[in-house]
Amino acid sequence: MSLFLFILVISRFFSIFFLQIPLDMAAIYSLYIINKSGGLIFHKDYGSAGRMDTNDSLRVASLWHSMHAISQQLSPVVGCSGIELLEADTFDLHCFQSLTGTKFFVVSEPGTQHMESLLKVIYELYTDYVLKNPFYEIEMPIRCELFDIHLTQAIQKDRVALTGR
Numbered sequence: 410m411s412l413f414l415f416i417l418v419i420s421r422f423f424s425i426f427f428l429q430i431p432l433d434m435a436a437i438y439s440l441y442i443i444n445k446s447g448g449l450i451f452h453k454d455y456g457s458a459g460r461m462d463t464n465d466s467l468r469v470a471s472l473w474h475s476m477h478a479i480s481q482q483l484s485p486v487v488g489c490s491g492i493e494l495l496e497a498d499t500f501d502l503h504c505f506q507s508l509t510g511t512k513f514f515v516v517s518e519p520g521t522q523h524m525e526s527l528l529k530v531i532y533e534l535y536t537d538y539v540l541k542n543p544f545y546e547i548e549m550p551i552r553c554e555l556f557d558i559h560l561t562q563a564i565q566k567d568r569v570a571l572t573g574r
Contacts, residue, residue: 445510447474451551
């Protein structure tokens with residue numbers, strides 16, 4: 410019962426941040442990448458309305474990292490990897506954690522399908538354009554132009570496939 414209450418509290422908390430996002434926007438509201446120690450290393454908003462300031466983005470990432478870790482410990486399922494999907498009235502939060510502990514999560518419209526495959530594509534882009542970049546320092550904020558370009562293309566392609574826009 411405590412895990413249910415815990416997830417309910419998380420859902421209500423995140424709803425505060427994403428309540429102002431209009432429903433006629435793109436299927437994907439924002440993307441976050443968090444390093445294994447919980448630091449926000451990449452964040453990007455998609456669409457013009459509902460943008461959060463930097464401090465709110467840092468809070469959301471830090472809170473998600475903590476809640477993800479707590480859910481792993483509270484889960485009665487052996488080998489649970491944490492919360493993968495958080496569904497709320499105004500958004501869905503889909504999360505993918507790599508074997509190295511880096512978390513990728515997308516905040517999207519409620520009911521958006523196939524986000525798991527998009528997160529895996531984003532992870533592949535991360536490994537190809539960030540980790541293989543000789544100038545990138547592990548666990549530091551991502552500032553790789555090729556990653557940004559290919560990420561934008563992947564999001565646009567996914568948006569067109571999902572919504573036809």
